[in-house]
Amino acid sequence: MAKKISTKVLTDLHLNMVRIRRFEEEAGKLMEDGKIPGALHLYVGQEAVASGVMAHLNNQDQITSTHRGHGHVIAKGGQFSPMFAELYGKATGYCKGKGGSMHISNMALGILGANGIVGGGPPIAMGAAFSNKFRKSKQVSVTFFGDGASNEGSFHEAANMAALYQLPCVFVCENNGFGEYTAQSNHQAVTDVADRAAGYGMPGVVVDGMDVMAVYEAAEAAVKRARSGAGPTLLECKTYRYYDHVGVRGMGLTYRTDEEVEAWKQRDAIESFEALLVKQGVMTQKKLDNVYARVDADIQEGIAFAESSPFPTEDDLLEDVYFVGAKS
Amino acid sequence: MSEAVQKNARMLPYVSAITEGVQQVLREQDNAFVAGEDVGQAGSVFGYYQGLLAEFGDRRIVDTPISEKGIIGLGVGAAATGCRPIIDVMFMDFLGECMDEVANQMAKMRFMFGGGATLPITVLTMAGAGMNLAAQHSQSWEAWLAHLPGVKVVMPSNAYDAKGLIIAAARDDNPVFVVLNKMSLAMPAEVPEEMYEVPIGKAQIVKEGTDFSIFGIGRMVHEALAAAKTLEELGVNCEVVDVRSIQPFDSETAVASIKKTHRALIVHEAVRFGGFGGEIVAQLQEQAFDYLDAPIARVGAPFSPVPYSPALEQVYIPNAGRIVTEVKKVLGL
Numbered sequence: 001m002a003k004k005i006s007t008k009v010l011t012d013l014h015l016n017m018v019r020i021r022r023f024e025e026e027a028g029k030l031m032e033d034g035k036i037p038g039a040l041h042l043y044v045g046q047e048a049v050a051s052g053v054m055a056h057l058n059n060q061d062q063i064t065s066t067h068r069g070h071g072h073v074i075a076k077g078g079q080f081s082p083m084f085a086e087l088y089g090k091a092t093g094y095c096k097g098k099g100g101s102m103h104i105s106n107m108a109l110g111i112l113g114a115n116g117i118v119g120g121g122p123p124i125a126m127g128a129a130f131s132n133k134f135r136k137s138k139q140v141s142v143t144f145f146g147d148g149a150s151n152e153g154s155f156h157e158a159a160n161m162a163a164l165y166q167l168p169c170v171f172v173c174e175n176n177g178f179g180e181y182t183a184q185s186n187h188q189a190v191t192d193v194a195d196r197a198a199g200y201g202m203p204g205v206v207v208d209g210m211d212v213m214a215v216y217e218a219a220e221a222a223v224k225r226a227r228s229g230a231g232p233t234l235l236e237c238k239t240y241r242y243y244d245h246v247g248v249r250g251m252g253l254t255y256r257t258d259e260e261v262e263a264w265k266q267r268d269a270i271e272s273f274e275a276l277l278v279k280q281g282v283m284t285q286k287k288l289d290n291v292y293a294r295v296d297a298d299i300q301e302g303i304a305f306a307e308s309s310p311f312p313t314e315d316d317l318l319e320d321v322y323f324v325g326a327k328s
Numbered sequence: 329m330s331e332a333v334q335k336n337a338r339m340l341p342y343v344s345a346i347t348e349g350v351q352q353v354l355r356e357q358d359n360a361f362v363a364g365e366d367v368g369q370a371g372s373v374f375g376y377y378q379g380l381l382a383e384f385g386d387r388r389i390v391d392t393p394i395s396e397k398g399i400i401g402l403g404v405g406a407a408a409t410g411c412r413p414i415i416d417v418m419f420m421d422f423l424g425e426c427m428d429e430v431a432n433q434m435a436k437m438r439f440m441f442g443g444g445a446t447l448p449i450t451v452l453t454m455a456g457a458g459m460n461l462a463a464q465h466s467q468s469w470e471a472w473l474a475h476l477p478g479v480k481v482v483m484p485s486n487a488y489d490a491k492g493l494i495i496a497a498a499r500d501d502n503p504v505f506v507v508l509n510k511m512s513l514a515m516p517a518e519v520p521e522e523m524y525e526v527p528i529g530k531a532q533i534v535k536e537g538t539d540f541s542i543f544g545i546g547r548m549v550h551e552a553l554a555a556a557k558t559l560e561e562l563g564v565n566c567e568v569v570d571v572r573s574i575q576p577f578d579s580e581t582a583v584a585s586i587k588k589t590h591r592a593l594i595v596h597e598a599v600r601f602g603g604f605g606g607e608i609v610a611q612l613q614e615q616a617f618d619y620l621d622a623p624i625a626r627v628g629a630p631f632s633p634v635p636y637s638p639a640l641e642q643v644y645i646p647n648a649g650r651i652v653t654e655v656k657k658v659l660g661l
Contacts, residue, residue, distance in 0.1 A: 062409060096442035103440035112408055113441060117432050123401020124408070124433060131406035134361065134387065141405070154428070157398030164393065320443035321477050323501040 005216075010282050013055060013212050015291060017047040017270050020071040022295050023080060026303065027070065027087060028248040035307075036087045040101050043071035045242035048269035049174050050075035052215025053142060053235075056223040062110040062128045062141040064121030066174075067102050068241070069114025072144055077109045080302030090309035097312045098320065110139075118179075119152025121145055122171065126158040129169035129232075140226045142170045148179025150193045156200075159234065163200040166231040170222045171202075173236040174209065180245050181255040197234035209237030210269045213276075240264040340519035342512045345487035346376040346452070349494035350414060352523045353450075354384055357412050360498060363390040363402055364416025364452075373418060374454060374513060396422050400429035400451075404437065407447040407503075414498060417453040420507060421464045423472070434503050435478035449504070450497040455483075456509040456547060456597060457645050463633035466641075468546065468598040473505050474575040474607070480504040480528055481574040485549040487517035489572060492526030500528060507574075509547040531578040533585065537567030540655055541585040543608055545571045545596035548627075548646060552595055555651035562661065574604055579611045586612055590621040591658055595651055600628030625654045 024044045030036045043050070046068070054075035057063070065072040073083060078094070086093025086104050093099075094106050105113035112128060115121045125143030132139040149155055150173055162169040173193045177184050190196065197204025203225075207218040215237055222233035242261060244250020277283040340348070354360050361384075362377065368391035371378035381389045392399050396417060403415040417423060423430060437445045457466035473481045480502055484490040490508065497504035534549060535556055544552035549570045556566035567585050571577070586592050592612060594605035605626040612624060627646045635641050 062405075064405075094442065095440060095444065098442050099440040105441045105444055107408070107441065107444045112405065112445075113437065115433075117428055120428065120433055123398050123429055124405040126398065127402040127405020127407075128409045129405070130402050131409040131411045134406065135359070135410055139409075154397045154401065157393070157395035158401060160393060161395060161398045161402065320439045320441075322480075323438065323446050325501075 007282055009055060010277060013051050013216060014273060014277060014283070015295070016051040016054070016075045017212065017273065018291055018295050020047045020050060020074045021270060022292070022299055023074060023083070024070060026299050027084075028243060030087075030303070031247055032249070037089060038100055039246045040087065041068040041246055042243045042248065043068050043241070045264065046174055046176060046209065046239045047071060048212035048215050048273075049172065049209050049237045049239055050144070052212045053170075053172055053219040055216055056219050057110070057140065057142065059109055060137070060139050062112050062125065062139065064112045064125040064141070064143045065114040066121060066144055066146060066149070067114060067116055067118070069104055070101070073104055073106070073111055073114070076111050078106065078111070080298050081305040084302040084306035085309050088306040088309070089311065090306055091312040091316065092305070092309040096316065096320070119145065119149040119154040122149070122155045122158035126162045126167060126169055129162060129167035130165060132168050133165070138227060140168045140170065140223055142172055142223070144172045144174060146179065147173065147175040147177065147184050147193055148187065150196065151179070151188055159200045159202070159232070162232040163202045166229065168226040168229065169232040170219070170226050171232060171234045172219075173234065174239055175236055176239050176241045178241075178245070178256070181253050183255070192236060194234050194236035200234070202232045202234055204234045204236065206236045206238065209239030210264070210267045210272070212269055212273050337518040338521060339516040340487050341514050341516045342487040342490050343374065343376050343514065345491040345517070345519045346494065346508065347378065347380070348519070349491035350377065351380060351383070353414065353495060353498040354380070354388060356523065357498065359410060360412040360414060361388040361390060362414045362416060363392050364399060365392055365394055365418050367391060367416050372416065374510065396425035397429050400426040400434060403449045403451070404429065404434050404447065407449045408437065408445045412448045412498065414450045414452065417451055419465050420453045420455040420469050421467050423453070423469060430473075430479070431476055435476040439478060446501050447503050448501045450494065451503065451505045452494070452508060453505060454508050454510050456511050457634045457641060458511040460636060460638055460641060462636040466634040468507070468596065470507050470545070470574050471598055471602060471604045474604055478503065480576065481507065482528055482572060483507045483509070483546040483574060484526070484572065485509070485512070485544065485546055485570050487515065487519050489526050491519055492524050493528065495523055496525040496528050499525065504528065507546065512547050526572070529573045529576040529578055531572050531581040532570045533567060533581070534570045535566065535568040537565045537589065539565045539589055539591070540659070541567045541569060541589045541592040542651065542655070543569045543571050543582065543592065543594045545574070545604060548595045548597055551646060551648045552651060554648035555655065558648065558652050559655055564655065564659065566655070571608070577607065577611070579615060582608060582612060583616045586616045587619045590619055593625040593627060593651060593654055593658070595627040595646055597646060598628055599631050600626055601631050603628045622658045625658050627651050627654055
């Protein structure tokens with residue numbers, strides 16, 4: 001570690017990664033057991049990115065997320081009970097069961113939604129950043145997107161406008177090597193998405209997305225730059241998803257090898273960070289075990305909450321299509 | 329159209345009514361701004377933002393790149409976080425560049441978030457044929473938008489409604505598309521100087537009649553009025569209804585009219601097939617079947633892209649003559 005970082009920051013980074021990992025493992029099982037309907041895109045393997053970036057944001061700062069959004073929501077302060085309830089389609093979910101995994105959001109936490117459209121987030125985050133600057137609020141918006149989304153026109157338009165207006169925005173590309181089932185080398189000629197930053201007039205930074213401290217430090221600079229009014233940064237985090245594009249085992253498509261998955265697991269962000277924390281005396285194995293026990297208790301509580309919650313009723317269907325009420 | 333004609337009424341062209349509506353909204357709402365292509369330095373290619381940059385500065389009159397996805401995204405993100413953006417999509421045809429941001433983001437965000445997000449966005453966009461601008465600068469796509477739960481769509485046919493609907497849209501806490509018409513820009517109407525709203529979701533009877541209801545959308549209201557005049561000479565007393573609000577659609581006014589006249593025709597500039605007229609027909613037969621004395625007629629553009637040549641465009645755009653022909657057909661005249 002380049003500089004002294006407080007124990008609190010280190011343990012929070014670890015806790016968030018574990019919360020994401022365990023949530024996703026359980027959510028994946030519940031989906032495959034048929035208890036959670038629909039499709040879940042799970043974040044296992046990429047935890048260092050959400051945890052490292054979100055450590056620099058407050059509740060007023062905004063994010064836009066992706067179809068693989070649970071990790072971002074958890075790291076931004078999302079609670080397990082309303083998250084599980086949303087995945088179950090229950091009325092007590094973050095979106096009253098109307099959004100589900102791909103649209104999970106919470107405005108009070110600054111989460112402007114997961115997004116089922118690849119490339120859907122960047123223009124919205126750019127708009128939030130425009131609003132932050134317009135309102136002189138000192139808030140920062142961060143948009144998470146993948147290597148696949150970096151080929152969408154929406155990303156290019158948002159990046160160009162964010163740089164043009166010097167908006168308080170950070171573009172975090174989670175390059176996990178695949179746009180759905182298509183390898184990066186088959187969907188773009190560049191190796192580093194961050195190279196594209198030059199074309200917009202913003203800095204581009206590449207960082208090891210399996211190293212939470214590397215993400216933490218790079219994100220600190222990018223968020224600081226945005227908050228100071230100096231404009232956006234494109235931060236590319238090289239990472240990997242251990243599970244399939246959808247679900248855990250997925251559809252069994254032959255687009256990558258088991259050896260490749262295993263090689264990335266050898267560089268697991270959580271395991272390597274835990275080894276570091278123990279080595280530095282920040283954590284002991286006992287303390288680590290306690291973290292997992294606490295997180296697992298939270299998960300069981302969240303699942304129980306979701307399972308015991310009511311489904312929305314037909315009367316709820318047409319609510320929230322439009323704002324109805326007193327005009328502002 | 330003015331409900332009460334006053335002495336010394338001030339006449340204003342459609343284009344200036346747009347300007348005045350936006351200007352008054354910006355004076356009223358500190359968190360409102362205009363963003364779009366050529367809105368600032370140029371004052372819009374249609375001229376309706378002339379002078380606004382000088383009054384409000386470039387913080388609130390924001391020139392954007394030619395990036396419709398970005399422009400709508402800017403509006404969605406800003407509206408969700410405390411602003412009241414007025415977004416300009418120069419030609420309605422350009423919605424093709426940003427239909428994801430409109431249909432999958434703007435329209436659905438509130439619902440998907442379980443009511444968590446409120447999006448007070450006004451989108452001004454220019455529709456209509458008649459200026460030989462060919463297939464990609466002349467279309468009327470209101471039916472596309474009306475099919476999207478979560479957005480409202482209005483089409484002012486005159487200067488009074490243009491100003492009043494822009495103000496109502498800007499004060500509404502939902503996304504509202506105000507679909508303007510480029511052939512109407514010079515058309516004057518009485519427009520009061522004070523701020524006023526034309527209610528969204530209300531049609532207006534612009535001419536009372538007893539024998540036949542003609543429902544006009546946008547500029548076609550004027551063709552409907554011209555047709556009504558011709559038909560008057562043939563002894564047919566037509567009622568002309570300005571639909572004005574596409575979503576929500578004012579079926580109450582429409583049904584009341586047909587209960588009086590028992591016959592109806594709908595006219596819009598959009599292609600007839602799949603056009604909004606079909607929805608009006610469906611609602612009328614559902615809600616007033618027993619009052620109908622004849623099939624409901626529709627006049628719209630033929631099923632082709634808008635042609636360039638003046639010779640072709642003239643026959644393409646619906647007009648009073650075609651309305652008269654169809655009404656006569658229904659009546660067996």
